[in-house]
Amino acid sequence: MVKVLSELVNSDRTAKIPGFYDCIRPLTPHEDALYNPIVEDMFNNPSGQRHWDPLATGVTKEELKRKLMARWRNPSLTIHQVDVSGPKNRTVIPRSAKASVSMRIVPDQEVADITKSFEEYVRKIFGELDTENEIEINIKVVADWWLGDTEDKFFKAAESAIEQEWGQKPLFIREGGSVPAIRWLEKRLKAAAVHIPMGQSSDQAHLNNERIRLQNLHSGKRVIKTFLRELRSLEVPYNQNQQ
Structure with a gap:
């Protein structure tokens, strides 16, 4: 399980799933401009940022804008939890392991395409391990993306x-x-x-x-x-x- 999970994300935190970034809606000048007052507010009022101070970290305004885009407009893959069977005793080898993974999709990605690519990629990685173990993939919840039109x-x-x-x-x-x-x-x-x-x-x-x-x-x-x-x-x- 650890080996499979390690192949889901690159060192720069981008997802390795084939085609994961192919259908992202391009950034428009209007959308890009919406970030400017947010960035200005974070720099002008650092005391209002409860968890992070851009001035203390030395981040530039352009870097901050890219960070916000990574958080808000780009798709992401997150490994939330890894669990094992058995009594959770450190010296007991578990019979099985499971992990919870989520993916955030954005306009104009298709849920069916992303889940299909994810399953195929995971099975490919698992097949390369040449192990006698088995893997099972369950897609429990799917939801389409939503984006409001700030101009309507x-x-x-x-x-x-x-x-x-x-x-x-x-x-x-x-x-x-x-x-x-x-x-x-x-x-x-x-x-x-x-x-x-x-x-x-x-x-x-x-x-x-x-x-x-x-x-x-x-x-x-x-x-x-x-x-x-x-x-x-x-x-x-x-x-x-x-x-």
Whole structure:
């Protein structure tokens, strides 16, 4: 298992899966420009970065932008857990081992193509080990990628609502995934989705003592109300002849 896992990622942290980076949507000038105010904010307000200070690390603005792109817009492969059978005694040789691996896909990757390439690659690596052991691959959860359009009327309405509440325009980031239903709902309902976060980076999301500040909660409720009012002003007049 260790040998197989060691062949999944290069030393530069890129995935070795064949074709893994073939279908990534090119970076547009509009998207590239969205990173600039984020980078400026991180450099101008280093005290607001709870886990990382770019000034203390000596990272340049361009390097920081590339790091953010690696985190937000590029696909990734992560080995989460390795476990073995038996009593977990150090001197007992386990009968079997298993590992949990996830892959984040981005526009315009296809889930079926990535999972197929992953399975074929793992079996190839395992076959080269010339071992009497067996390997089993189970794809437990799949979800399509989702990306909002910051230029459509719904995002513009959300931007206006947030600015009215907080007194400044929001920063658009490509984070907040792991919501498999979003893409499906967009296709099913033929309606655009918008993510409006309410918390802070210090909210311990999914960790012990997860929380949300009351100010953010109440402001978030007002943002939603304003957002819905903004949408109402954009509605097409109702026509009784329409179905």
